[in-house]
Amino acid sequence: MDIKEIHPKNFNYLLPKESIAQIPLKNRSDSKLLHYQKGSLAHYKFSALPELIKNKSLIIFNDTKVIPARMIFHKATGARIEIFLLEPLKPTVIMEEIMSSKGSCSWVCMIGNAKKWTNDIALSIKTDHIQLTAKRLSHDTVQFSWPPEKTWSELLLALGKLPLPPYISRAPTGADKNWYQTVYSKLEGAVAAPTAGLHFTKEILNKLRSKHQIDYLTLHVSAGTFQPIKTNAADHQMHREQLRITRSNLINLLNNESVIAVGTTSMRSLESIYWYGVKLINGEHDFFISKMYPYQDYISLPDKKMALSTVLKYMDSLALNTLTGHTEIFIFPGYKFKIVNKIITNFHMPGTTLIMLIAAFCGPDWEKIYKKALKHNYRFLSYGDSSYLEPALEKSHRNDRSKAKK
Missing domain, CATH: 2.40.10 (Thrombin, subunit H)
Incomplete structure (x- = not known):
């Protein structure tokens, strides 16, 4: 893979101005939901999500809270x-x-x-x-x-004032203080909402909790989430974001094969945990995942269990229930997913790191997904509609060895 060939021009699409949602729907769960499952597409309301998740899964949410x-x-x-x-x-x-x-x-x-x-x-x-x-x-x-x-x-x-995204072409109102927070937001620190979570109501969360396992981690979303890419992937500057994980996160991940990330922030967090395990195995204790760390020339990599167990043992050795670090991980086509196999996410801006993440996850079908959403008048970006993506992922860690070597 030549990283210099990973360029934003290959991840562009025409996004009409009228497709960018300026306010959310009155009821969060009335949003449209586009379900992508191994190549096929189907349309639902977001309220149907609990019935669409068939296998018992671990669903991970980002509980950061937007600050003014x-x-x-x-x-x-x-x-x-x-x-x-x-x-x-x-x-x-x-x-x-x-x-x-x-x-x-x-x-x-x-x-x-x-x-x-x-x-x-x-x-x-x-x-x-x-x-x-x-x-x-x-x-x-x-x-x-x-x-x-x-x-x-x-x-x-x-x-302070609420930092609405630059593509919302109006001033913030008092209503945005509620609209632009998830119902489960807890720890203050984000300057942008983890918008995949804006569709969830307490009722939907309770339905999911009755059949699946729910857990929360924290990634304080930075302004870099809105930053367009103007160069190739290797030269693009990623803003680092603060990540907080818990001991229960690791135990739950070790006990579940089906892992659903709610939003790109949760996905980046979960994949970063794996790479921190790799760092620890290599004798590096600094909890910072640089943007290109996953793309080094490794002779072999640990499987999910080995990487996560290493982080858990490290936390136990220090008697830690929580661990705070930073990540600037950049996920683009060519990346092999280690933790997440499904994602719930909104529709993202063309030519951004977020659309490149979706392209890495769904392969060339990302274009089919977005064309279908535009054709059926889905509302895009932060206050827009949602998608539930289940691609047929390659299990890249199945035959990996138990040591991480460069």
């Missing part, structure tokens, strides 16, 4: 400065910990109108007797300070 990550400041001159939170730096890089911090914190940020804001000028916003001051430390680092009576989470709730 956009803040608008104004200079004394009236110049508008927009700050978009990307990744925490101080006093901790752990998302759950920084959300409860008080008094000050620093973040890597995207800064709108950055030329108008020099490092010697502090900016402030105030509402409801809360004042937040921002000081620019570098081209993309901002230090925030505020009276320590409030947590960072409380401050963002009061002063």
